[in-house]
Amino acid sequence: MSVTTELSNPAGTTTQDAVISARHLGLTFKTNDGDVVALSDVNLTINKGEFVSFIGPSGCGKTTFLRTIADLEQPTSGTLTINGMTPEQARQSRAYGYVFQAPALYPWRTIEKNIALPLEIMGHSKSEQDARIKRTMDLVNLSGFEKKYPWQLSGGMQQRASIARALSFDADLLLMDEPFGALDEIVRDHLNSELLKLWAATQKTICFVTHSIPEAVYLSTKIVVMSPRPGRVTDVIESNLPSERPLDIRETPEFLEIAARVRDGLRAGHSYDGDHV
Amino acid sequence: MKRVLPIIVVLIAIVLVWYAAAIGMNAQWQSDVYRRANVTDVPFTQFAMDTWNQEKPVLPTAHQVFGELYNSTVLVAPNKPRSLLFHAWVTFSATALGFVMGSLLGIGLAVLIVHNEAMNRSLMPWIVASQTIPILALAPLIVVIGFNIFTGTLGIPTDPARLISKAIISAYLSFFPVAVGMVKGLRSPEAIQLDLMHTYNASANQTFWKLRWPAAVPYLFTSLKVGVAASLVGAIVGEMPTGAVAGLGARLLAGSYYSQTTQIWAALFAASILAALLVIAVGVVEKLVNRSMGARPA
Structure with missing residues (x-):
């Protein structure tokens, strides 16, 4: 799409900056009702430090793509590399943190123990665990809630705790699957601006699945528009919004222009399969 | 008060039904006693009192049963065979040993089943089938044959051998709820x-x-409650066919041999109190x- 993408990605090669590189990626689920094509010929490069949103209607494969990066699903065709490794190698080297749609906190662990979970599994020392818990809880503004159990926290705070858990082991890549989808709009706005600050502070590469156009435009440096049946990429939009983004940037003409282009992309993808109005 | 009141109402109803039934069920014997003694025109209050205080009543009354409970616990040294505490301890030790064995077996089977599809397919039907065999048919086999193997081939002294035989029956009954509950629990994440x-x-x-075990803990305790009660039943059943002289089951059996109905009822109450405590x-x-x-x- 943009000049930089084309320059940095001559066909079939990846630059050293590429964190994620998908080439002709396809994934077909075999079900009792026949094959379901979840991803078809996806080509995409995501560079270090980018904030990439995946947007599209249900069934467009955006979550499947994220799960494929995380080695939670296996592609059936094409290639996918993460930091030059296969998804499995990347997972084994703990290359990414994953934030699910639901907080998925373990109810028998306190918030700090939940954040310690990946650290325990990865074998960090107790003092190292404590330092990381403190740092990530500060980062998501949850200090003071260390000893609380998940049920004692609101939905927004639980999701913040799950982000802290994904950040605690310092993977450079953060995969987020509609993390704020179940939250109300006020909490969501707040968490979105928090997330941008966090991204600026940590310099991580973030892949963010959403079905909200304003959320995608507000957060991203790159927006990947996908469409269903079969799941494929229909547009990749580079955002030229400034990196400093107050919430009211959403009323500026630049913002609305990008939002309009995302909407066009979604509509184009929809008219393709004909059975939608 | 709101929680206690319904319990008390039901308790009073039970006692009323109990004493009324005692009059009816013990009436035959009481009239025979009167006839032999040529006593006539007994007022109803006297008749009722007599039916409630017979030596070997068909249905002993509450005060007789609790009197017997009191006499055979508080008034007797707990190491004497006359003491219900002695018998309760014998039954409890078999129950506890069997409960521990059964729970460990149940948990172990559940772990195998959850982690291995072949185990799931091959073990689960047998686990279910094991519980379709009436324990009353199986208990004498285990107690008699097991006891002989333990004392004969393995050379274990008689008392531990008897304990282990009974514990095996307890384990046989208690592993099932634990296995089924834990399979569900370990699969609950x-x-x-x-x-x-x-x-x-x-x-x-x-x-x-870090995940399956803590997620299964609530299921485990639900199963353990069922399992511990089943263990007690197993231990009591295990005490019946052997001519055992100790244990609540032996006490029940002895009571029925000698028509000591009050003793049977006292043993029954002791068993249910023990079950409740467990x-x-x-x-x-x-x-x-x-x-x-x-x-x-x-």
Whole structure:
């Protein structure tokens, strides 16, 4: 799409900056009702430090793509590399943190123990665990809630705790699957601006699945528009919004222009399969 | 008060029905006694009092049963065979040993079943089938044959051999609820909780101890409560066919040989009190564990 993408990605090669590189990626689920094509010929490069949103209607494969990066699903065709490794190698080297749609906190662990979970599994020392818990809880503004159990926290705070858990082991890549989808709009706005600050502070590469156009435009440096049946990429939009983004940037003409282009992309993808109005 | 009142009302109703039934069921014997003694025109109050205080009544009354309970616990040294505490201890030790054996077996089977599809297919039908055999048919086999093997081939002294035989029956009854409950419990983690472990590249061991096991704990305690009661039934059944001289089961059997109905009822009450204490004990442990695992107060 943009000049930089084309320059940095001559066909079939990846630059050293590429964190994620998908080439002709396809994934077909075999079900009792026949094959379901979840991803078809996806080509995409995501560079270090980018904030990439995946947007599209249900069934467009955006979550499947994220799960494929995380080695939670296996592609059936094409290639996918993460930091030059296969998804499995990347997972084994703990290359990414994953934030699910639901907080998925373990109810028998306190918030700090939940954040310690990946650290325990990865074998960090107790003092190292404590330092990381403190740092990530500060980062998501949850200090003071260390000893609380998940049920004692609101939905927004639980999701913040799950982000802290994904950040605690310092993977450079953060995969987020509609993390704020179940939250109300006020909490969501707040968490979105928090997330941008966090991204600026940590310099991580973030892949963010959403079905909200304003959320995608507000957060991203790159927006990947996908469409269903079969799941494929229909547009990749580079955002030229400034990196400093107050919430009211959403009323500026630049913002609305990008939002309009995302909407066009979604509509184009929809008219393709004909059975939608 | 609101919680106690309904219990008291039901208790009073039970006592009323009990004493009324005692008059009816003991009436025949009482009239025979009067006829032999040529006593006539007994007023009803006198008749009722007499039916409630017979030596060997068909249905002993509450005060007789609790009197017997009192006499055979408080008034007798607990190491004498006359003491119900002595018998209760014998039964309890078999119950406890069997309960521990059965619970461990149940948990072990559940772990195998959850981690291995072949085990799931091959073991589960047998586990279910094992419980379709009436324990009354199986108990004499286990007690008699087991006892002979333990004392003969293995050379174990008679007392531990008898204990182990009874414990095996207890274990046979209690492993089932634990196995079934734990299979469900170990499978209870949601898909995203398991996915999370996968993203951390956690080993099967780590996934078990950090996710499956804690998720199964509530299921475990529900099963243990059922299992401990079943263990007690197993131990009592195990005391019946052997001509055992000790244990609540032996006491029940002896009572029925000598028409000591009051003694039977006292043993029955002792058994149900023991069962209640065991279930309460499991419940207390459950509460403590729940608290340490941050369960939301109910």
